[in-house]
Amino acid sequence: MSSSVPKRIGRYDLVTPMLPCKDEILQRFERFLMSGQYILGEEVRLLEEKLAEECGVPAAVGVASGSSALFLALSVAGVRPGDEVITTPYTFDATMEAIILLDAVPVFVDIKPQDLNLDSGLLADAITPKTRAFLPVPIFGAPCDMDPIMAVAAEHGIQVIADMAQAWGTFYDGRPIGSYARMSTLSFYPTKNLPGIGDGGMIFCRSAEDAELIRRIRGHLPVRMNGHLYTGWNSRLDEVQAMVIRIRRERFAAEQADRDKVAEIYDGYIPATNRLQTPNGGRGMKVTYHQYWVRCRNRDDLRMLLDREGIDTGVYYDPPLHHHELAVYCRTSGSMAEAERAGREVLTLPIHAALPFADAHRIGALVGQFLEQEAASTSA
Ligand SMILES: Cc1ncc(COP(=O)(O)O)c(C=O)c1O
Secondary structure (H helix, E strand, O other): OOOOOOOOEOOOOOOHHHHHHHHHHHHHHHHHHHHOOOEOOHHHHHHHHHHHHHHOOOEEEEEOOHHHHHHHHHHHOOOOOOOEEEEOOOOOHHHHHHHHHOOOEEEEOOEOOOOOOEOHHHHHHHOOOOEEEEEOOOHHHOOOOHHHHHHHHHHHOOEEEEEOOOOOOOEEOOEEHHHOOOEEEEEOOOOOOOOOOOOOEEEEEOOHHHHHHHHHHHEOOOEEEOOEEEOOOEOOOEHHHHHHHHHHHOOHHHHHHHHHHHHHHHHHHOOHHHEOOOHHHHOOOEOOOOOEEEEOOOHHHHHHHHHHOOEOOEOOOOOOHHHOHHHHHOEEOOOOHHHHHHHHHEEEEOOOOOOOHHHHHHHHHHHHHHHHHHHHHHHO
């Protein structure tokens, strides 16, 4: 007997995009198993080379996770106890945790309503003599304002480290987002657009020297930097993860085209003021759509409506990190009004390579109708 109840639409589908890769993964796993080269073998090396090339940087180093990548990049950038790192409060906890683990102070500046990324116009006012680094986060895969960020950093002699955990495939002004900062960190967590089947991360380095320091630290070798002796540690990217990621990378462009199509469908139903607007009117920008978000005043009502229709949605960073329990270790610079508003109003819709376009049309139509009614009731 066939059921007429439509299948629930999940926010992610981690398995379906894996299916075309399954046979190759199993074959390569068997080869790997018999090779005996279980740690830092060919898979990690080839992945590092390929992704560095695609990111437009001379070197990339595979590490244990996106969180480890942040910690190591900030260490190599010379962030020391008491230093300040200016970042966004509208991000995942790991961005803040890595700074706190170094006994440094996360300093939050507010975000822009158009793209939910840190507002580069607020950076200069947040700088103090203790500021060591800027840490922009292209959230949900939308490019940050890299030119203004790099310009303020250069003017004040401050490093930039980018947390591009959610932004593989994102471009700013025609260049991969990971090619701007001194180091940029990536996560291969299974929900990310270029995923592993476990934890993993990578650091993209604009200098071979930084890459060499990270290679030493991730493999238990001590290093001396800026007059300080740092201990090594185990933070290696696993061979099995690297193997799976290399196979998934071959399908990344096709999967991205499917995500782009879903985003285009949603854009057709959702007014521009309720969704992402990229910097420079979108010229030279490429959004990787780790998440697709919509903003509305009655966000929770919209969420309930979609839930009743069998559609899962996401709420992120509500409240933002300056309200986190660890905020006692942080500082804010100015108002956080836009980050708080984003926490209250932003809802993410399902977007992934296996989402049928018909489902995207149904979701887009429901959201568009809700927003229309909301706008009408406001103006009445
Ligand atoms: C913005 C951001 N930074 C850092 C991380 C940490 O990555 P991982 O889970 O690989 O440690 C994540 C993961 O979700 C993230 O979204």
